[in-house]
Amino acid sequence: MVFSWKRKRAAQEKLKKGEELVIPNQFLCPISLDLMKDPVTLSSGITYDRESIEAWLEGGSFTCPATNQVLRSLDQIPNHSLRRMIQDWGVANRNYGVERIPTPRVPVSGIQVSEVLLSLEDSVKSLNGLQCLELVHKIKKWGSESERNRRCVVANGAIRVLAAAFEAFARDSFESNATLLEEILSNMNWMFPFFQHSLDTEAQARLGSQDSLRCLVWFLKCRDLSAKQDSMIALKELASSDQKHAEALATIEEVNEVLFRLIKEPICPTITKASLMVIFYLLSSPPSTSTEIKSEFVKMGLLSLLLEVTVDSEKSTSETALGVFDILCDCEEGKEEASRNALTCPVLVKKILRVSELATQFSVSAIWKLSKHEKEHDVNVLVEALQVGIFQKLVLLLQLGCGGETKEKATELLKLMNPYRAGLECIDSVDFKNLKRSF
Missing domain, CATH: 3.30.40.10 (Zinc/RING finger domain, C3HC4 (zinc finger))
Incomplete structure (x- = not known):
């Protein structure tokens, strides 16, 4: 001593x-x-x-x-x-101050990964859950040791084998294979970032099958936080990879109610954001699929919920919430509900030039849709928007520059509002002096 x-x-x-x-x-x-x-x-x-x-x-x-x-x-x-x-x-x-240098672990080789994946495929064919779980744990251990190991595991096609295993055991039974299915999903979760554009086609097909999708939705309803988060991320990856997966998801029973509940009763920011993204892709489906979905979400009260989310959320979540709000304003029920909500104009106008270019685009688009919906004798949306300072913001937006479609909508809104300006005192919602583009 x-x-x-x-x-x-x-x-x-x-x-x-x-x-x-x-x-x-x-x-x-x-x-x-x-x-x-x-x-x-x-x-x-x-x-x-x-x-x-x-x-x-x-x-x-x-x-x-x-x-x-x-x-x-x-x-x-x-x-x-x-x-x-x-x-x-x-x-x-x-x-x-020299830090202790631990003895490094020997990195995994492609041959080792291939051998384990072959064994995993054999255990899936025989539905040997215990052996499969052991092999999945080995893959998880490799992935936790280093970035190099993770790249090696992914490069040797692990996600295709894991997706096939997930589908097979999901088809067998959600309940009896729940632990194994959660472990498989957890492994795939850390592999998603290695796919910059989209998932492997075969992995998409396996994870996007009806058996797999029903299992993922069941996880969202019945399992713990970790499983819910992994399931939500998987659904987001699928929906963003190919629109057909969003259409397939729309056919799963109770999926809309589950997604709505995850936003209404937030568990964690990651799940909330992913839920909004999945809803966005569901609503972006062809009209034959999405029209009924839009009406259902409007009846649930999603529009009001989106306004609440937009007010307090960070940038990316706010953007997605505004995007969903804008799409819901495509249907008549959505326009009616949005027009009746007292928060619609104040929140949408506030987000113009405040969050990002994308958020501005969605906000202007939603207000434009609502203004086109108004009847000649009913100009509430235009008046409310003027009262919270949209005229100045739109003028500034055109001066700063924006996309062609947003520019057209902003110009048309200014023309529609101009007749009502004389009788109203436009309230500045922000000091525009020396304001620079915020995105």
């Missing part, structure tokens, strides 16, 4: 004197020039930190960065002796 205190005191004295800690050159990665945490040696004989050399090789280079020698093999051999020297040096200099 005394010696430990003396060593720490001595290190502090050195630092006060301006003595800097010098890292031995052999401990530095030739690429990043940082202390190596997982040194590996290439066929050229040069040692690099694994993360740095993998990034180099993945970039399409097949030469040794230090010698420019073409590599005979891309194998990366762990340099255990150097790693232990670096760890010992770190322990000896911990008083200088």
